[in-house]
Amino acid sequence: MTLQAVPQPPDRTGGRTGDASSPAGLPIAGNDVALSFENISMQFPDGTQALEDVSLTIRKGEFVSIVGPSGCGKSTLLKIASGLFPQTSGIVKVDRSQLGYTFQDATLLPWRKVLGNVELLMELRGFSPEERRRIAMEQISLVGLDGFAEHYPKRLSGGMRMRASLARSLALNPSVFMFDEPFGALDEITRERLNDELVSLFMRNGFSGLFITHSISEAVYLSSKVVVMSRRPGQILEVFDIPFAYPRDPELRYTPEFATLCSEVSVSLRNAIEN
């Protein structure tokens, strides 16, 4: 079975305030599967066993973060989902035409201005120039880069480059959005701001998220579910449900409940590294 392409009209009205129909305040509540890994194992040609029997389901409207030791195969999981690597065994169910992917670094084309970069994916998908321009300007504004459309990436800060990278992926309005440690290289304050903005984008566009990070507080703040993976070969050790309602208040980070959850994830992660 492969998933059908389900175009996801962005929820432009009610998302932010939290719909009455969804008790947790999720943009879309439902049991439809957005992305699922079924017994995925991955062995590289050099014999490295990267993943072992990983099963994980991301439902529509869920935001799942994966934390785990370095080199545990988190990124490999995303590459398998996107088709960049083929898995050795197991099944991935995903609609790849609806997949957004943000890499560790912004991977902007240095010879294109911000506008050209944001237009790139639409260009490769064959959108008309007018449509490209219109959507790109909309996304640039949405990620807070107004006035920077004509700047080359060289002239932008790390945070701004990441915003441009997000805008580029958002332009295709993906229904599943995968993030591979996108904010890892940014300073704490910029990272927190981008986290807040990512939550708003999540509410607004209603995609399903799969987010890889080394930061536990980032994972807990963004996600409806946090998955802890073991050392290589990567296996899923523990899954934490994060009960806080969306949209998330930045002050949430300073509440005792948040701290308790972070420490639980932290203990689990420490066990993952030590065992």
Added chain:
Amino acid sequence: MTQTQPSSNLTAHSPVPFTAERGTLGNLLMLLVPPLVLFGMFILLYAMVRANLEPHRQFLMPSGYELWDKAFGLSDVRWELLTRSLTTLGIALAGLCISIPVGILLGVIMFRATILERAMFPNIVAFQSIPTLAIIPLIQTALGFGTLPKVLIVAKFTMFAIPITLLLGLKSVDRGIINLFRLQGASWRTTLVKACFPSAAPALFAGLRIAASLAVISAIVSELFFLAGRGGLGQMIINSKIDFKYEQMYAALMTATFLSVCVYIAFTWLGHWLFSDWHESGGKET
């Protein structure tokens, strides 16, 4: 255990002001000093050579006055320099018109598949290693004494750097960018045109600059071997030796150098104009 007193090496550092920006005088010096140094060295060399030449051999290094009086000052010599420069420039540019597309094509073919790279790279190196001057007689016999053999010699001289630098540039494209294209299902051609070429262009231009600097030189070298018909500056150098007009030989040499530098600068400017906005190698620091 006795606690040894840490020796105190503290030194007080007072604030040091940043170097002040260059003023008008500084800018002027910045503009004037480099050419003055170059000119001074040139004069020094000239004086040393001339001082050590016996009187009957002074013609080997004509004075500035003689250079003007018997070469640059004469309108027919100036006209000859101009027309011959154009001939030489034509040969150089025609050679580049062959070597650049062929070189780019070779680079792309080698980039397409490792097996093609393996097959072609040694041949390109071998082709470059053929001593060009040694095969000129062969070229003359095969292709005669027209313009074509000279153009081909220039093409052979200038081609090597192009596929080598282009291939290096194409292979250095950011993996992330390639993945980005792959994820959208972009074809090899789209990826080549939209990702690899722009990314490799600065490296290619480094190769083009090398090629450009060789083009005029190799055009003149080729002319030294093809004296039939009315040729360019190379022929003028040979002719002025035969006619014992060393002032004109110097004039031709200086013109040739000037021409070569001009072609090099043209390619450098073109590269700068194309890449300074985005590439690390160019443009102002922010």
